[in-house]
Amino acid sequence: MGLFSKKPPCPICGGKIPLILPSKIEDEYICNTCYNKIDMGADQENHLTMQGLREYLAFYEQNQRLKEQFVISERIDFGLWDTKIIFDHRNKLFCMSKNPDKTVFEGQQLKSFTIKEDSTPLFEGSAAGIRRYASTVTERTMAMAPQIAQSAANRRMARTLDRLDDGKVNNSAPVQYFDIPEPFQAFNVELHFDHPYWTVLQCDMDGPRFDNSHPDVNNYLRSYQQSIEEIEKLVAALRTVAFPGAAEQSVGLGPVGMQAAYTTMAPPTDAMEIKKYKALMEDGIISQQEFEAKKKQLLGI
Numbered sequence: 281m282g283l284f285s286k287k288p289p290c291p292i293c294g295g296k297i298p299l300i301l302p303s304k305i306e307d308e309y310i311c312n313t314c315y316n317k318i319d320m321g322a323d324q325e326n327h328l329t330m331q332g333l334r335e336y337l338a339f340y341e342q343n344q345r346l347k348e349q350f351v352i353s354e355r356i357d358f359g360l361w362d363t364k365i366i367f368d369h370r371n372k373l374f375c376m377s378k379n380p381d382k383t384v385f386e387g388q389q390l391k392s393f394t395i396k397e398d399s400t401p402l403f404e405g406s407a408a409g410i411r412r413y414a415s416t417v418t419e420r421t422m423a424m425a426p427q428i429a430q431s432a433a434n435r436r437m438a439r440t441l442d443r444l445d446d447g448k449v450n451n452s453a454p455v456q457y458f459d460i461p462e463p464f465q466a467f468n469v470e471l472h473f474d475h476p477y478w479t480v481l482q483c484d485m486d487g488p489r490f491d492n493s494h495p496d497v498n499n500y501l502r503s504y505q506q507s508i509e510e511i512e513k514l515v516a517a518l519r520t521v522a523f524p525g526a527a528e529q530s531v532g533l534g535p536v537g538m539q540a541a542y543t544t545m546a547p548p549t550d551a552m553e554i555k556k557y558k559a560l561m562e563d564g565i566i567s568q569q570e571f572e573a574k575k576k577q578l579l580g581i
Contacts, residue, residue: 290314291330292337306330319383320477339476346373346384356514358485363469365514372521376481385475387521392472395511397464397487403515410519410528415508420463421500428495431458435493457492462500467511471518485510554578 287297287309295311303315306329314333317340318325328336353369355378364378372387392406397415404411434456467485488503490496519526554575 292333305333321479321481323479324477336477343384346371346386347375347380349373350375350380350384352380354513354517356510356517358467358483358510362485363483365517367517367521369517369520374517374521376483383478385473385478389473389475390471390518390522391474393518394470395515396468398466398468400464402467402511405515405518405523405526407523407526409526410515410523412515412528412530414530414532417463417504418501421497421504424460424463425497427460428458428490428497431456431495458490458495459492460490462487462490467507469514 287299287302289295290297290311290313291308292310292314295313297309297311302309303312304310308330310333314337317337318328318333320328320336349371350366350368350373351370352366354367356363356365356367357378358364363376365374365376366378366380367374373384374387375382375384392404394401394405395403397417400415401411401413402415403413464487466487469483469485471481473479473481485507488500488507490500519528558571
């Protein structure tokens, strides 16, 4: 049978098989309607047989009933391009989507979860309890402050050299951008199931990033705190639907304790803000008049 020749109807539902790039399981083509219902782990899908597909579609119809009764209690949103998770606290259901349009999981099907900063554990959860590990991101970020200050000094020097030839900023002196890696790249989430079509489900949430032209420790740590709050919401929601009786335990406390590790950074002082705007003026991003006006505003003059 040629690539674009007419195909027999779908052996599952009798629907039309597309002429271009039809889906195929074993040696049989299936329609897009049936294929698009498949939502399972990659290993299960790679070994799917026609009989297995028929059994899955029976499961799919049963799962439709959970979708129909799903009432969204909470949404966890990891960002524009990252994971969305919705929870139905009353019925103890959740779904890895912004709407209940994928497989709906019952809380009792979740056996455990782990959340890491790259490969470093941050949370582990199961019926035995929720374990929260101390993070060193705050300390490692603070340790980068001298490098960030040096980067700002190098940038100011480049601007000064740029003006030496004709008194104008014309990018004649190369400016080095801050390209030192952040303390970590992503929060990695793993959900482990007792489920016929899912064993492990992995997703991630990007960690905060430094501005490569004007990196700032306080801005980074405020973004990190916001991310931690979203992770805490996720842990609380998973606990509600899957492990309602689980106790939480803090593990691996450093000398400053867990509270210090997750304390929101204090807002910058007026002196810090003035210093920041002065650097912007020296970089030629704002004028001296704009700097003086901002300085008077901050000092209440």
